[in-house]
Amino acid sequence: MANRDEPVNGKQSKLSLKKNGNLVLTDAGREIWTTNTKSSSPLQLQILDSGNLVVTQLDKKSYLWQSFNFPTDTILPNQPFTKDTVLISSKSSTNYSSGFYKLYFDNDNVLRLVYTGDEVTSVYWPSPWLVPWAAGRTTYNNSRIASLDTEGQFKSTDDFKFTTCDYGISTLQRKLTLDVDGNIRVYSLTKRRWIVSWQAISFTCTIHGICGPNSLCTYNSEMGRSCSCMQGYKAKNQSDLSFGCESTFDFNKHLDYYDFLKLPSVEFYGFDSLYIQNTTLKECQKSCLDDPSCKAIQYNYDSAFKFFVCYTKRLLFNGIYKDGLSYDQKLVNESRLECTSSIIELQRTYAKNGGNGSIKFMLWFSIIIGIIEATCFILFDYITKQPSGATTQSYLAIVTGFRRFTYDEIMKATHKFKDEVGRGGGGVVYKGLLPDNRVVAIKVLHEATQGEAEFLAEMSTIGRINHKNLIETYGYCAEGKHRILVFEYMENGSLAEKLGTDELDWTKMLEIATV
Template sequence: MTMSSLFCLLHLLIILTTTPFTCSSFHLLSKGSSISVDHKDDHIVSPNRLFTAGFYKVGINAYSFSIWFTENIQTVVWTANRDVPVNGIRSKLSLYKNGNLVLEDADKTIVWSTETKATNGSLVLKLENNGNLVLYQINGHPYILWQSFDYPTDTLLPNQPFTRNSQLVSSRSRTNFSSGFFKLYFENNNVLSLLYDGPEITSVYWPEPYLKTWDAGRSTYNNSRIAKLDSRGEFNSSDEFGFFVSDFGAKVQRIMKVDFDGNIRVYSLVKGQKWEVQWQAFSRSCKIHGVCGPNSLCTYSSKTGRKCNCVHGYKKKDPNDWSYGCEPEFKPCQKEVKEDFVELHFVEFYGYDLNFLHNSTLEACKQSCLNDCNCKGFQYKFDTGVYNCFLKNLLYNGYQSGFENSVYIKLPKSLVSSYQERFNENSRYVCPSNLTMSVTRSYYKKHEIGTVKALLWFGGGIGVLEILLILIFLYITSRDSSITAQSYYPIGSAFKRFTYTELKKATDNFSKEIGRGGAGVVYKGELSDDRIAAIKMLKEVSDHQGEAEFQAEISTIGRLNHMNLIETWGYCVEGKHRLVVYEFMENGSLAKMLESNKLDWEKKLEIAIGTAKGLAYLHEECLEWVLHCDVKPHNILLDSSYSPKVADFGLSKLFDRSAGEDSDFSRIRGTRGYMAPEWVFNLPITSKVDVYSYGVVILEMITGRSPLQMQQSSGGNSGRDQTLVEWVRDKINDDCVEEIVDVETCGEYDTRSLKNVLNIALQCAEEDRDARPSMSQVVHMLLHPELDD
């Protein structure tokens, strides 16, 4: 035996002896050995026993070679042969002596292989603690011939590099693990993107395709093309896209996955029993391309989830699969067939514009579509003061828009009329099949005259009743122009436009006032679907803000989705009336709770963390750069479990990320006592103004002192009022921390935790904006105080 071979053998023995073994599983697969599907205990297990590699059942007598989490929830994170499963008998994975790792089916057919070669030395296949399956060639030093981290399927593990050569491809469905239609990859312009690669079309849908790259917060000026989710829950990409998961820093197992519905999600394993979503790219799944296929409409509500429906005049192509969408029930482009349009309210079909007519009338748009055989319909949309027409050659990516945009679907006139009849069939009123009555007249039998009169009165009465019922029916259907599209726009949708009459009725003529502020008055109301809502009537926007501008801003607010932001259900814009409809919070505002002294230290700490997470989301994770500009206890609401939700975000000022953070304001915004010095000294306004206000709010929670009351009543030695921030700093300098804490909280707090929160709040309230941390840094410091010691 040569010295080199002896060294290799000793190296291999070291690997073997430093790895714990069990009798029923392997930790290494050596050259010339194999794993058989016939032996159910043939597995490769990672040294920490967190991951297992072996044959995983994906169907009846169908197996794939996969890697999964070992315990409890056997979640698959990688698969070698996802599109060609092997037989449940006599199939095996073998490590050939030439260095090739091969998966063979029962008939010896090679289903999958690494196509690697080793010239000399030892070969070892090992499953690492991080879930990476690695084929090592050991010739003096271990050398990686192949690793599963370079070829992910639909899942990315923490610290697994995602490169220019990587891609995540969704599974076909929840139970079908073969390759689906959605792919995460780096585009040629260096931007991390999501692609819908369907049976008929292909389109990029994330970042939002109508945005320019820099408007979406991305950069094309780095060709390294690499991204990674770290073990703490922070994701960063070379195109400057990044985010923090909502449980950032927690020591839990995580996975990042392109799900079968086309959404990217990051999951955390909670208590080893359940995967919970901690971040997702889309809060509204209907905006994902291709989810319902062509000629269909995607609708969503928080109660029923996502649903697909064929557009009127079309039928489902594959009864078991919405990916193939719907096909026409008629033959298109028949010259002898007259055509007309069905109008769908609150609907948009993204992309595939055949033509664009600027400042067009509705009739001109209809005529253009009727004259073009390839036109399937058109979008008629109000934008920047005029109506524009978008002729469609394909009806893809249909979804609820939430605004009064209409889509007109071109159909044969017979189907257009049946659309009306289809709606009438849902009427509760049923007319008699025979509207006439035969009456026998006799002039020579006087006793029958009374019978004839009775029959005449009875027939006349029925006629009057029918007329009344028809009038009532027409009145009901004419009250809301959107009711003709009822099949396509559920009343219980998550975000909708309300009428002023609806909200007036919901609030009992605006008699249930629950709060008021500089932006407007808030009323409690009960919506038609029995949801309890907070309805804010805005003051200032009615005089200067147009309908289009208000809709654009409220649309942005409606798209934001975070557990620590108040959920926006809809809006109303009629004349000068501007109202926003929010979810109702049982425990009201933080200001109210601070007055009632019902919050102990633990609740206050949770409120501080939750509020910071909500603001960090607004500042750093939205496509639009959203400043709150009025962070104060009145705008932090508490649900039944005292979890905080930031309210009134986005109404102060909305920005596009490409404009940069330094932006001009036409006037000072915010509330005295909570406002950053930048407002007073006319300095550029950035997200740090919210950071300052947040710091003051935290100091108010700790001290129980209102910054506004202190400025009004507490005089300082300098001859001016002393701010809350200055008062706290003086107390800390005098080593009187105990005097800072609200007397209602005394004896209930941890001194070390208190000092950490105080330090963070004072950092946030620094006069120099550059000395203040970002909100994501605040979240990190609150969750990991030990790292800042």
């Protein structure tokens, strides 16, 4: 993210590849970022399968510019991490501007993590109290290069190396990221989710600056990391833990007002003003009281030299509570600092385009005209068709006595044509139930070629036929292409079905034929 400290709003932003070979990002007419490249060759901008965004010189078949040389907080497999490469974390999960943590090759050729705050800067990985060889590193190299391969192995020229927990699966997508909390993690894409497959620091409270000044950090697997202010201190900003805590008392008062508060198992790393060997607690306390810049002392037993040592602290950074999951509430404030998202306000004027006014007017004018035309068409259709339908309905009611059903009524009566009871050349018969609880047979005729007038004429003819051995016709449906008849339902089936069985003898059949 090349423009991370000058974000764009996305409405009047444009990324352009110029003919002179320069890739430029503009926002509200202002140039935000550029590659500062030049070329007279034919150019192509593309993103490769490796994730590398490149400007290619087509005739030379070489890269004029590539994003792999300018990472932000992440490197991808086979992307080289060199002496000129620096990863910088984001400030928060929603604020992508430059944060407080950096990963880089130091002057002694060792890969390091450093915290760079407004007041202090300190290296915290590898452990700063260890010489390089004790931390498994070597300074005897001059290439200063590292990379992560596709199978999940990382190698650096300072002898630092590791493999991910899913090492060997080369088909996984991976990325190595310096996260907002100052920890390096490798993520693997599994089932469309990024899963941590390796991290540099397990005990995250050892990351410097994580809770800000004058605060203590503790960690457990259930609740994660939390930050608390010590007694006599309050949170500077309840919405952002990186601001730390500030004192509620006056350091400029007379020494008689001061006393020491014991914090067992607490350590503040660095920023020592004095180091005294083989001394007593009272002598250590006096050394601090005599120093106007002293804020606290660290007094502990050195098992290697068999005596007590004293450190006077001028700043209280990197506070860690080592033993246990909770503090003595008499010593530490109960409130926890919670981190929320940050907001960046863009100080730019986004001018409105005057040419859009006429376009918007024409658009709205066309929409209104279209609505008026559609309304007139529907109204005309309703006026012209309604009397004809009403006349036809009245005519059939008088001539035949049949009821005209709508297609929706037929659908409800048959439960969407669920129960099929017969099929013939003319159509399909379904069993149905009318609202008055009459069981009916509903015959859906095959797609008719005749018009509605012809169909209604035939219905009129059927209506004039009346015989006790013929089933009664209740009504019909003539809607669109649908031609449907509604009959009396025969519980025992049709006569045609009975004639082909042994249920009727010759006497009974003769009786039926002659009646």
